[in-house]
Amino acid sequence: MKMLEKLKKLEEEASTEISGALDGKTLQEITVKFLGRKGKLTEILRELKNLPAEEKRVAGKTANELKLFLQEKISEKTESLLNARFEKLAEDEWIDPTQPGIEAQRGTLHPLTKFIREAEKVFAGMGFTIASGPQIEDDFHNFTALNIPADHPARDAQDTLFLSNEAGKLLRTQTSSVQIRWMEERKPPFRIVAPGRVFRKDDFDASHSPMFHQLEGLVVDRKISLANMKAVMEAAVKRLIAPEAKFRFRTSYFPFVEPGLEMDMSCTICGGGGCSVCKQTGWIEIVGCGLVHPNVLRNVKIDPTEWSGFAFGFGIDRMVMLRHGIKDMRLLFENDLRFLRQF
Numbered sequence: 001m002k003m004l005e006k007l008k009k010l011e012e013e014a015s016t017e018i019s020g021a022l023d024g025k026t027l028q029e030i031t032v033k034f035l036g037r038k039g040k041l042t043e044i045l046r047e048l049k050n051l052p053a054e055e056k057r058v059a060g061k062t063a064n065e066l067k068l069f070l071q072e073k074i075s076e077k078t079e080s081l082l083n084a085r086f087e088k089l090a091e092d093e094w095i096d097p098t099q100p101g102i103e104a105q106r107g108t109l110h111p112l113t114k115f116i117r118e119a120e121k122v123f124a125g126m127g128f129t130i131a132s133g134p135q136i137e138d139d140f141h142n143f144t145a146l147n148i149p150a151d152h153p154a155r156d157a158q159d160t161l162f163l164s165n166e167a168g169k170l171l172r173t174q175t176s177s178v179q180i181r182w183m184e185e186r187k188p189p190f191r192i193v194a195p196g197r198v199f200r201k202d203d204f205d206a207s208h209s210p211m212f213h214q215l216e217g218l219v220v221d222r223k224i225s226l227a228n229m230k231a232v233m234e235a236a237v238k239r240l241i242a243p244e245a246k247f248r249f250r251t252s253y254f255p256f257v258e259p260g261l262e263m264d265m266s267c268t269i270c271g272g273g274g275c276s277v278c279k280q281t282g283w284i285e286i287v288g289c290g291l292v293h294p295n296v297l298r299n300v301k302i303d304p305t306e307w308s309g310f311a312f313g314f315g316i317d318r319m320v321m322l323r324h325g326i327k328d329m330r331l332l333f334e335n336d337l338r339f340l341r342q343f
């Protein structure tokens with residue numbers, strides 16, 4: 001019978017093409033070619049209506065079976081192509097999740113950060129709280145409340161970076177401003193240290209930077225004396241820089257302390273004999289300090305007849321330079337990894 005032969009031929013042709021298809025796109029084209037609205041099988045089905053009844057019945061059944069058969073074959077082939085693709089992927093992109101990872105390169109803490117953290121630990125061990133304040137300050141906290149008079153040279157535009165877009169605001173020139181911020185909000189007694197950045201209109205050279213770091217200290221309690229101050233500061237510097245160092249205190253002037261002192265440490269480089277670091281004196285200036293001026297206490301409404309205290313301010317950058325024998329301050333701020341990786 002002609003129609004059945006046609007179907008047989010079609011089955012062979014379609015089967016061969018399906019088996020030979022290499023990808024999903026080809027399979028789709030095959031589907032359209034044989035089973036689509038204008039496909040070969042559909043065409044044959046259209047011819048059925050011209051056949052005599054019996055033939056039509058047999059051929060129709062066969063054609064429908066063929067349609068199901070081809071659909072099935074195509075979906076099997078689709079699945080097997082997919083599987084093959086996954087297998088290839090699994091092979092090409094095979095990884096071993098049990099392999100140990102590649103260790104990430106570790107950074108190190110900046111020597112300034114390290115020093116600050118150590119200092120915080122040392123002072124915390126002596127009962128100090130860590131405090132901080134804003135880097136953008138106002139005149140009151142940076143100067144006035146600290147008993148720095150209006151004609152004091154520190155207020156000169158030569159030294160202070162004033163903000164041009166905000167009247168009365170400046171970049172703090174000293175961490176001493178944190179003393180005021182702390183005392184305004186609390187009642188004594190207290191012991192705090194406040195490390196942080198300060199800014200001055202300085203050059204950027206081997207021993208200056210317009211941004212540097214200080215560590216402020218403040219103790220207010222009853223009957224605080226210079227003896228307390230000396231004990232605390234010597235203990236701290238010994239632990240932080242040089243256990244064998246000797247110390248001396250010289251009178252100095254800072255508006256917010258009275259008396260004001262400067263603490264010197266025997267030169268750790270030459271041991272006190274004299275060298276270029278200590279400028280042949282055998283001593284290195286490390287920290288300004290003194291007993292809190294009664295005016296400062298009054299400015300924050302603390303009664304100076306009841307309370308007294310001491311304060312100090314370390315220059316952190318200089319300490320770190322001393323500690324590591326760093327000759328040029330700029331190295332601390334240039335972010336040169338060859339330098340930083342040494343710590």
Ligand code: DAH
Nearest residue numbers: 174254288289290311312313
């Ligand atoms: N603020 C001072 C400065 O920037 C350092 C200082 C000196 C802080 C004496 C103090 C102090 O608390 O008592 O030079």
